Amino acid sequence: MLLTDTHTHIYYESEPGKLRDMMQRCFDHDIRRLFLPNVNVASIAMIDKMVEDYPENCFAMAGLHxxxxxxDYEEVLDLICESxxxxxxxxxxxxxxxxxxxxSTLEVQQRAFSEQINWAKDLDLPIVIHCRxxxxxxFEVLEAAKDDKLRGIMHCFTGDLRQAERALELGFVLGIGGVVTYKNSGLAEVLKQIRLSDIVLETDAPYLAPVPFRGKPNESSYLKYIAEKIxxxxxxxxxxxxxxxxxxxxxxFKR
Structure with a gap:
């Protein structure tokens, strides 16, 4: 069996021994593909170190959360783009x-979002969307950008059925994490009406740990609880x- 965590910040763990233990727990539970979202300039080096240490298991993204x-987002985007x-x-x-x-930052968030969508199109890459x-x-930004190159993952999806359907119509799949295990989230009912071919699994570690670890730091090895719920x-x-x-x-991801 092979499980894939499509969204983990496992690289936040700065203690090498603890990080090795985390990775070993992933392997012990058949989680051997981990995709690492970028959040700012500082996280680039952390992600690249993970990819260097685990080239068969860890895969890098680039972007500004x-x-x-x-x-100063334009300067920061320039630095990320240059990398x-x-x-x-x-x-x-x-x-x-x-x-x-x-x-209050909606306008600059919209501009940064649109610019990075254009990066993805130019590079023929998917985008991974944070929406809270x-x-x-x-959806307003995505509708304006819609074409045959726009695709990716709606990360940490927690919306209703209509929002799920709208994301799928725009060419996205739904990233499903620990929230699906929360009794009152309502997400399980939504997913009963969504095909398995339209979702991917994720932890968003160290955030949003699934039951039975809710409220504690999350880690990628807990992906198995999300998979079991699905x-x-x-x-x-x-x-x-x-x-x-x-x-x-x-x-x-084409890999």
């Missing part, structure tokens, strides 16, 4: 709009979930 979009030719990246991400923490309290705003929702085997969601990730 919406919560890191400030007034891309020297890196073997698989996606532009994580990018998008976050209105949970600060609604901003579905309408994200298997239960769709009444299929864990093997089927692993095969389909990993195949979906390969189709998106």
């Amino acid at each position: 919406p919560c890191d979009v400030k007034e 891309i030719p020297d890196r073997n990246i698989c996606a532009i991400g994580e990018i998008g709009i976050d209105l949970y923490w600060d609604k 309290d901003a579905f309408n705003e994200v 298997a239960d929702i769709h009444q299929v085997t864990l093997q089927e979930v692993a095969e389909q969601t990993t195949a979906n990730s390969v189709a998106i």
